[in-house]
Amino acid sequence: MNMRKKVIAFLLTAGMLVSCLVGCGQKNNGGSAGTTSGSTDSAQQQEEIATVTWCVRATPEEDDELVLEEMNKLLEERYNLHLNMVFISPSDFNQRMQLMSTSNEDYDLCFTSTWANYFYDNVNREAFLSLNDLLESDAAADLMAVYPDGLEEVARVDGNVYALPNYQLIYHQLAAFIQKDLADKYELDLDAEYDTIVDLLPFMEEVRDNEKDLFVLNETQNIRYMTTVGIFDDIATFAYVYRDDPEYKVHFLLETPEIIEQYRTMNSWFHSGILRSDLATAIDVTADEAANRYAISLKTAKPGGEAEFTNTYQKEYVQVSFGEPYLQYNAGAATMTAINVNSKNPEAAIKLYGVMWTDKEIYNMALFGIEGVHYNKVSENRIELVEGRKYNKSGLSWAIGNQFNAYLLPGQEDGIWEETEELNRTAEVSHLAGFNFDTSAVETEMAQCNSVWKEYERQAYYADDYDVWLTEITTKMKAAGIDTIIAEVQKQIDEWRVANGK
Amino acid sequence: MTKKKRISRRVIRENIQLGMLTLPVVALLAIFSYWPMFGVILAFKNYKVTQGIFGSDWMNPLFKNFDFFLKSQDAFRITRNTLLLNFLFIFAGTFCSVAFALLMYEVKKNYQVKIYQTFSILPSFLSWVAVSYIVYSLLDTDKGIINRIIEFFGGSPVAWYTTASYWPVILLIVKVWHSVGLNCIIYYASLMGIDNELFEAAEVDGATKLQRVIHISVPQLIPIITMMVLLDIGQIFRADFGMFYNVTRNVGALYSTTDVIDTYVFRTLINQGNIGMSSAASVLQSVVCFITIVTANAVVKKISPENSLF
Numbered sequence: 001m002n003m004r005k006k007v008i009a010f011l012l013t014a015g016m017l018v019s020c021l022v023g024c025g026q027k028n029n030g031g032s033a034g035t036t037s038g039s040t041d042s043a044q045q046q047e048e049i050a051t052v053t054w055c056v057r058a059t060p061e062e063d064d065e066l067v068l069e070e071m072n073k074l075l076e077e078r079y080n081l082h083l084n085m086v087f088i089s090p091s092d093f094n095q096r097m098q099l100m101s102t103s104n105e106d107y108d109l110c111f112t113s114t115w116a117n118y119f120y121d122n123v124n125r126e127a128f129l130s131l132n133d134l135l136e137s138d139a140a141a142d143l144m145a146v147y148p149d150g151l152e153e154v155a156r157v158d159g160n161v162y163a164l165p166n167y168q169l170i171y172h173q174l175a176a177f178i179q180k181d182l183a184d185k186y187e188l189d190l191d192a193e194y195d196t197i198v199d200l201l202p203f204m205e206e207v208r209d210n211e212k213d214l215f216v217l218n219e220t221q222n223i224r225y226m227t228t229v230g231i232f233d234d235i236a237t238f239a240y241v242y243r244d245d246p247e248y249k250v251h252f253l254l255e256t257p258e259i260i261e262q263y264r265t266m267n268s269w270f271h272s273g274i275l276r277s278d279l280a281t282a283i284d285v286t287a288d289e290a291a292n293r294y295a296i297s298l299k300t301a302k303p304g305g306e307a308e309f310t311n312t313y314q315k316e317y318v319q320v321s322f323g324e325p326y327l328q329y330n331a332g333a334a335t336m337t338a339i340n341v342n343s344k345n346p347e348a349a350i351k352l353y354g355v356m357w358t359d360k361e362i363y364n365m366a367l368f369g370i371e372g373v374h375y376n377k378v379s380e381n382r383i384e385l386v387e388g389r390k391y392n393k394s395g396l397s398w399a400i401g402n403q404f405n406a407y408l409l410p411g412q413e414d415g416i417w418e419e420t421e422e423l424n425r426t427a428e429v430s431h432l433a434g435f436n437f438d439t440s441a442v443e444t445e446m447a448q449c450n451s452v453w454k455e456y457e458r459q460a461y462y463a464d465d466y467d468v469w470l471t472e473i474t475t476k477m478k479a480a481g482i483d484t485i486i487a488e489v490q491k492q493i494d495e496w497r498v499a500n501g502k
Numbered sequence: 503m504t505k506k507k508r509i510s511r512r513v514i515r516e517n518i519q520l521g522m523l524t525l526p527v528v529a530l531l532a533i534f535s536y537w538p539m540f541g542v543i544l545a546f547k548n549y550k551v552t553q554g555i556f557g558s559d560w561m562n563p564l565f566k567n568f569d570f571f572l573k574s575q576d577a578f579r580i581t582r583n584t585l586l587l588n589f590l591f592i593f594a595g596t597f598c599s600v601a602f603a604l605l606m607y608e609v610k611k612n613y614q615v616k617i618y619q620t621f622s623i624l625p626s627f628l629s630w631v632a633v634s635y636i637v638y639s640l641l642d643t644d645k646g647i648i649n650r651i652i653e654f655f656g657g658s659p660v661a662w663y664t665t666a667s668y669w670p671v672i673l674l675i676v677k678v679w680h681s682v683g684l685n686c687i688i689y690y691a692s693l694m695g696i697d698n699e700l701f702e703a704a705e706v707d708g709a710t711k712l713q714r715v716i717h718i719s720v721p722q723l724i725p726i727i728t729m730m731v732l733l734d735i736g737q738i739f740r741a742d743f744g745m746f747y748n749v750t751r752n753v754g755a756l757y758s759t760t761d762v763i764d765t766y767v768f769r770t771l772i773n774q775g776n777i778g779m780s781s782a783a784s785v786l787q788s789v790v791c792f793i794t795i796v797t798a799n800a801v802v803k804k805i806s807p808e809n810s811l812f
Contacts, residue, residue: 101551102777121776127551278643281663281751341552443776447570451770455754455761462664462755479575 050348051082054109055097056400057116060087063391067369074362081352085366087393093117101127104342108349111399112163112338119336123157124440129339129346130160139347143354146402148424153434154332163339164353165332168398169420171325171427172229175301176200177309180316182207182295196227196322197298198265204274207295215276217269218285218294224253226298227262230326233430236437238449238482239489243326243430248497250490252482254474263460263470270461279461289313301325303419304412311411325423329432335398356401363401367393375407382414383407435496442488445481452476542788545781567782576766584741584762587670591677592734596727598682603689603723604715619690622683630744637676637749664755673760676749677742685730692726693719728802728809736795739763739787763787 068085075081086107088096097117100107102125112119112128122128134140135152148167155163176197183190186206194200197217208216219226224234232240232253240253253259269275276282288294292315299305306319339349356363368375368383369391375383385392397406404417439446456473463469496502514521540555545567547558561567571577602622609615625633640647641662649659662668696719704714741762750760767783795811803810 098777102549104551104554125549125551125777126553278663280753280755281638281642283751443779444566444570444573447770447776447779448574451574451576451766454769455757457754459754476575 049076049080049082050345051084052109052345052349052352053084053086053107054352054400055086055088055100055107055111056396057090057093057111058087058393058396058399059089061391061393063369063374063389067365067374067391070370071362071365074359074365075352075355078359078362079351079355081348081355083352090116101125101340106342106344107340108343108345109337109339109353112336114330114333119155119163119333119338120157120437120439122338123162127341128162129341129343130162131164131339131350132160134339134346134350135161137347137350139351140354142358143350146357150434151332154330154436155336155338156434157436157438163336166335166337166398166401166403167332167357168335168403169300169302170331170334170424171327172225172331173301173321173323173325173427174225174229174298175305175319175321177297177299177306177317177319179292179295180318182211183318186210190318190320194320194322198227200296200320201274204296208273211295213293214295215288215293216274216295218289218297219266219275224259224262226266228258230323230428231258232256233329233432235329235432235435235489236439236446236485237453238477239437239486241432241493248432248493248502250486250493252477252486254470254477260470264466266461267463267466267469275461280458303423304416307411307413325427327424327427327429327433329430329435331430331433337400353401357405360405363405364407366400367397367406369393377407381408384410431502432493434500435493437489437492442481442485445484448480449477449482449485452480541781542785544778545785547778549777561778567776567778568786570770570779571767571783571786574766576761579758580761580763580766583759584739584764587673587762588734588738588741590670590674592731592738594674595678595681595685596731596734598678599685600689600720600723600727602682603686603693604719606686606690607693607719608711619683619687622686624683625680626684628680630742630748633676633680633745634748634751637672638751641672663751663753666756666759669750669756669759673745673749677745680745688726688730689723692723696722725809728806729811732795732798732802732811735798736791738794739790741765743768 064085064087068083072082075083093111093116097110099105101122111117112122114120131152135144147164151165151167151170152161152163154165155161174197176194178188182188183203186203188200188203197219204216207214230243232242234240234253235250238253240251240256240259241248242251242256266275270277270279282288285294289297290313292313297309301319301321302308306317309317309319337353339346343349356366368385369389371377373386374389374391375385377383385394394406394409397403404421406417408414408416452473456469456476459469459473460466544555546561546564547555548561549555549558553559606615606618609618628636638646641649643649643659643661643663646662648662653659660668662672700718701714704718709717741764743764746760746762746765747768750756752765763783767780771780771783799811
């Protein structure tokens with residue numbers, strides 16, 4: 001009896017252990033299969049066809065493989081290439097990319113920018129391949145034929161181009177998106193010229209006093225540009241250079257009168273009720289936006305923006321743009337594509353990236369899926385998405401190539417891409433264009449300044465005494481080494497000026 | 503000699519099942535705790551992808567990655583916050599858990615014990631994100647329940663999320679509420695192990711309920727309390743990131759009392775993704791934790807050797 005019990009117990013234990021180990025093993029296999037096995041399998045079958053693995057920042061969906069298969073048919077037929085697109089959820093993207101590049105995982109292309117999969121950090125770690133030679137090779141010929149002149153300069157560090165900017169709206173201009181019924185009700189003059197959001201104050205006060213259910217102004221993303229677009233270029237968050245300064249003098253942002261005034265305005269607006277009173281804790285406002293609880297939203301101005309807003313929020317909005325479009329020195333760096341330094345076949349990678357620019361059909365398939373299954377064509381360049389589709393990467397249009405090749409969706413007017421591109425071309429260009437700041441000499445100071453900044457910046461709104469706030473943050477930033485950073489930026493700009501004869 | 507060998511073989515044979523049972527844990531420790539330890543050298547390296555962990559150059563000077571933390575003007579503040587708040591949590595947490603266990607032990611009806619236990623454990627299963635919204639609904643300036651109550655009684659609302667001085671207390675309450683149920687199980691279990699005859703004898707001698715608790719239950723619990731506190735002290739330099747980040751909603755105005763080492767490192771390095779610097783912070787924490795636990799254990803050993811961990 002006892003013996004039998006023992007045997008049973010032993011078997012159970014062994015069974016548990018085995019299932020544990022098997023479980024782990026399977027997981028490991030699964031993990032690597034997602035990124036690499038796809039490429040090796042097909043490579044073995046048809047050795048002459050190169051497979052390019054491309055990591056993009058998008059939520060995986062059910063029909064991903066179906067669309068990829070369809071795309072690969074076209075790619076193989078036309079370009080003798082295969083694509084393995086790896087979709088990584090936006091929330092995981094930074095960490096996954098960091099892990100992949102630190103652990104030498106096998107990928108060829110990836111999304112990089114100044115805000116996700118941080119470009120300069122990757123360059124510091126030498127994670128990206130220098131594209132200098134590649135761009136002049138045959139593999140890149142088709143791409144360079146259509147690529148906007150000099151757009152790649154923004155990704156040049158120490159003489160090497162480490163990424164190619166994708167093409168979208170690249171200029172800076174702010175606009176207020178205003179609920180149309182309110183604009184009508186309070187007789188806002190929509191044809192007048194407004195320089196900054198401050199000019200709308202009388203309207204905002206009326207909304208504040210009479211529309212108790214609404215928040216007046218949604219500004220979460222744009223406080224630092226609220227009134228200063230086109231006045232400065234900001235470098236590494238804290239360093240500012242006036243756009244018309246022939247001396248290229250670098251200032252600490254809180255020592256420029258414009259920024260000091262701007263933050264002071266925000267502070268007074270908070271205390272007078274223009275900004276919502278729970279601003280300190282209102283970090284995610286998407287739900288309030290979706291419920292149309294903001295009378296005015298401050299966002300990037302763009303052609304057809306009001307239609308897009310109206311479409312997204314199912315309520316009519318009007319757009320009031322401020323000032324003139326301005327190309328910052330780092331215009332384009334917000335969305336780029338880079339090649340892994342360990343890529344086995346960089347020629348194939350650049351060729352495939354070129355296809356996204358030159359082959360409209362394949363590019364749009366990557367965005368919208370398969371015609372008839374995921375979308376229907378309304379006219380040559382206009383589509384409608386199918387209800388309940390299991391593939392929709394339309395949000396990738398600015399992340400994998402040239403957005404101006406994308407099909408138009410309902411709400412986007414004809415000619416909107418041409419209009420945007422025209423503004424890209426005609427916007428005033430910063431005199432710092434082509435300069436890049438290398439942070440590696442001031443990493444420690446940057447870390448400490450970032451920390452102080454994140455502690456204090458939002459307090460600018462709700463500080464009881466603005467001047468106390470200003471003194472406090474300035475003192476702490478100085479202690480964190482802001483002066484060293486400013487001096488380093490100045491030094492690099494001076495060197496850059498000499499090198500470029502400015 | 504041969505006899506000894508035979509015994510040890512028998513010991514192995516008899517304990518082989520137990521040994522197998524521990525294998526997964528040993529594997530887990532080896533994979534996730536020992537193997538990554540080689541990574542500590544990253545803290546001293548200028549990491550480049552092309553050169554790999556071992557091939558990358560050493561930092562010059564060697565301890566440069568530690569600078570951002572050691573030379574920071576906030577180093578004192580975050581160390582103080584981490585230490586004091588964790589001390590508070592350990593002692594208040596232990597006190598409440600023991601008190602709760604003692605109270606439960608006095609409840610003699612089985613189904614009542616089950617009900618109390620279930621309800622006190624429930625919070626432990628809530629993630630800190632969920633807890634943060636519960637706290638938010640209580641403390642929000644405009645719509646929060648607590649401010650509504652204050653207003654109802656004629657007071658003026660309090661801006662909880664911008665007043666740093668309230669937060670050590672708020673965090674303490676949240677932490678104890680969150681953990682007391684789970685922790686008290688351990689104490690309750692060891693109370694169950696006390697020989698009932700002791701209580702009966704005390705009752706015959708005319709001891710009151712309180713006297714029985716103080717002179718029988720608590721002394722029996724001392725070894726386990728010491729052990730638990732020692733284990734907690736070993737972690738005193740590591741803050742519960744989930745709690746400090748979520749429950750305070752990461753509001754800058756609260757940092758003066760709620761910013762701890764883990765949140766500071768996260769905030770400072772999230773933009774840069776500098777692997778060397780984040781490793782440095784982690785190495786620093788591990789070293790200090792190691793020192794504290796060894797010291798604490800040495801002190802306990804000196805006072806009452808049988809209660810020490812090792």
